[in-house]
Amino acid sequence: MASDTPGRRDDRGDGSASARDSDLHDSTLHGDALHDDDTRNAGPARRTGRDGTPRDTTPRNGTSRTGTSRATGAQGAASPRHGGLGPDAADADLAIYRSRWRAAVRMVLQRVLFRALVRSQVSQTVIVADGVKRLTGAFVVVANHTSHLDAPLLAEGLPRRQARFVSTGVAYDYFFKDWYKRWFVRWMFNAFPIDRDGSRRNAGVSRRLLRYGVPIVVFPEGTRQMTGRIADFKPGAAALATGVGVPVVPAALIGGYEAMPKGRSWPKPGRPPVAVVFGEPLTADPDESVTEFTARIRDRVRDLYTTHHDRILGPAPEPGTAGDGTKARKR
Template sequence: MSDRLPERDLYPLDDYHDESKRNTREKVRRFLTRPIMNTVLDATVVGEENVDGLTGAYIVVGNHSSHLDAPMVFSLLPNHMTERLATGAAADYWFRRPAISKVTSLFFNTYPIERKGKSNGPNAGKASGMTGRLLRDGIPILIFPEGTRSRTGEIAEFKPGAAALSQKFNVPIVPLGLDGGREAMPVGAMLPKAGQPPVTIYIGEPMMSLPDETAEEYILRVRSRIIAMLEQESANPIEDAEK
């Protein structure tokens, strides 16, 4: 007998399809977060043409070196990506108090993820399988597969979870190269540096798994593409792992 909760007892997905909430998030981006990001940073987005017409579910995968990374993604990416893009947050922390969960949802369209050994109480299990449920429902998600911010600036190994999800649900991965975040707001800093430090987001072409490719091989290609974008300062690098 399965110990998985029935669908009716899981976190509902209504909020991720709600048009009024999506419009509210768009107003927050347009009139608050985007102007703030463009005021404190010299921000550039390259490669928007690579995602023209991209709809439905997909997985945005980026390198991670600063607390600025998620705000950059949700504030600076094209509207058709940010209006529905969701990202996971620890259920035992960010979803424990309704006021906190509403604020984080407003800025980052968060969904709950249960951490191992942290699930207890009356809501235990309610966040089961949220990432897959959202992808199945056509909601794109953001994943930083390094798992934590780089302390050195070097891109760490990528965990294969994002690639496995892409394969399981047959959705593309959109690689993002995030450049300048660590210099603009290093680990330990509470605010970005003064003087509008430059940051750039490179949006690569969507990628799909190759025939007979393992999740580990697939995520290695994604990581290699991101490294190539950053090294060549291009959203369409000439050389990457597929060459």
């Protein structure tokens, strides 16, 4: 049963599953228009750079082919134990993302220290579908992008087993060039670098992480919302998930824009309400195109948002009323 109590977790469920390949992906992740620009198969093998960022070592056309029936439960989704995904000798530089002791430290940072900070500033609700709790191995969390609260809300909102190794993509040029920023995002979000300058320095990392069994977070709108409305989704997340053969977890963030809109560096006072809602895992139908799958994912995120919006934030004001940000017309 859904709970209106801030900080309480509410679980429900309704099933999932199926997958197919695609060698196109353009994952848009945490931050302002951050793109994993690997829109083709990964290039020549490269080792770790001086700054510790992973270099692509996946051979061309190295995509695994996996698939499950859509009627199959989420526990049958592709993972290191399903579909042939898992650690590879060529991906030794990714071991840091599945480090057990780092994961233990990160859980303390996220679920004790950072959670206390977040909940001192906002009133948080978490709703998780049953199918999410049954997932093993890698998956792609696809969410609307409301504010800088999104990454911590998603990371601490997932069940512990699914959140253990989850990794969020961040801008290489902003977060990975300065050691202290790199240290923060690596330890707090298990972050991996995303190129937004067209250099392809870190192209293919998201695909390799999924093949290594590391779940990732994707914000396919490409940037934080400017109006509070969900924008169009870029197809990279759907293409990436179907290409590797892992499920998509749709997630709706509610109240983040109202609590901390773009331009603010701290939430508004008064502990405004926010929520993260994780829906049942999705996989593409055998005859479903990447564009169609992208539309279905967006529709699901929007449905989750609409279904829970009024309970979290209250009814939306009618256009033209004083509460909608415009001046009501005098009669």
